[in-house]
């Protein structure tokens with residue numbers, strides 16, 4: 284039976300990217316060695332990291348004056364590296380979920396923080412509006428897609444304060460204006476590559492403005508200056524990321540991914556809104572994530588939750604259990620997930636409705 288992979292992360296990658304990665308593990312580019320056993324500084328690997336970087340720049344239309352670096356440590360290490368490198372006096376944070384809150388917690392270790400707004404009062408089921416960012420903040424931190432709660436910021440911010448964004452779970456799924464950000468970062472394992480890789484897109488002249496000493500490994504300048512080669516970068520996930528970006532480009536680029544994301548999200552949210560058994564957890568359509576689509580049983584059908592879950596699993600659905608802090612269901616619809624998989628889930632919901 285075909286599996287429909289709705290895992291939230293690590294998550295679905297295009298089958299051909301997995302096959303090409305596997306081939307590189309067995310015999311990289313026909314050199315008779317595995318990519319696992321060659322130097323990251325070798326002439327064989329160098330073109331991989333260069334192509335990964337140039338595909339980032341091309342596909343996201345990154346302007347001059349920005350660097351792309353590949354690190355380890357996950358998005359979670361960025362929660363501390365960001366204030367280490369950018370917080371001199373005060374930093375502003377928008378608290379839209381678990382990851383945003385964790386980022387804010389780390390920043391508090393480095394200086395004054397301002398939570399400009401929070402949706403914690405309603406279990407993060409909306410994006411706060413009408414807040415002001417203090418003009419004297421060193422930066423304004425946002426989480427563009429809230430993977431756990433299923434809300435998403437679908438626009439870039441216009442503020443005088445430099446914007447720093449965690450885009451772990453929606454990078455390459457929508458077009459964006461990189462020039463509106465001082466930095467964009469994320470873990471690769473949601474929409475880009477296997478776990479173990481962190482990407483950072485940073486505006487070069489935003490660096491070097493804090494007075495504190497920064498340990499070498501935690502200083503973005505180190506990695507920018509050494510082209511991600513200060514120490515051994517995560518070689519295999521970088522290779523996979525490069526293959527995935529080649530795939531993405533061949534599919535039509537980020538614009539096409541955005542079109543597909545909208546089509547998938549539209550189809551699934553329409554069914555959730557229509558089907559009497561289910562309700563969406565995010566009421567405001569403008570705040571709904573295209574990547575992580577959350578829904579629960581309607582109150583009068585609450586007792587059917589387990590039965591629907593088991594029914595969906597029997598039909599090949601994988602990873603649709605909601606995060607424990609929301610309950611119900613979460614269908615993650617990342618770039619590599621096909622519309623056919625979304626339609627299979629919809630059929631499942633319709634079949635289940637007919638039975639009840």
Ligand SMILES: *Cc1c(COP(=O)(O)O)cnc(C)c1O
Pocket residue numbers: 292356357358359360382426428429430449450451452469470471473
């Ligand atoms: C998954 C996730 C993280 C955590 O990423 P790690 O790489 O596991 O540290 C942070 N932010 C967002 C938005 C995420 O989805």
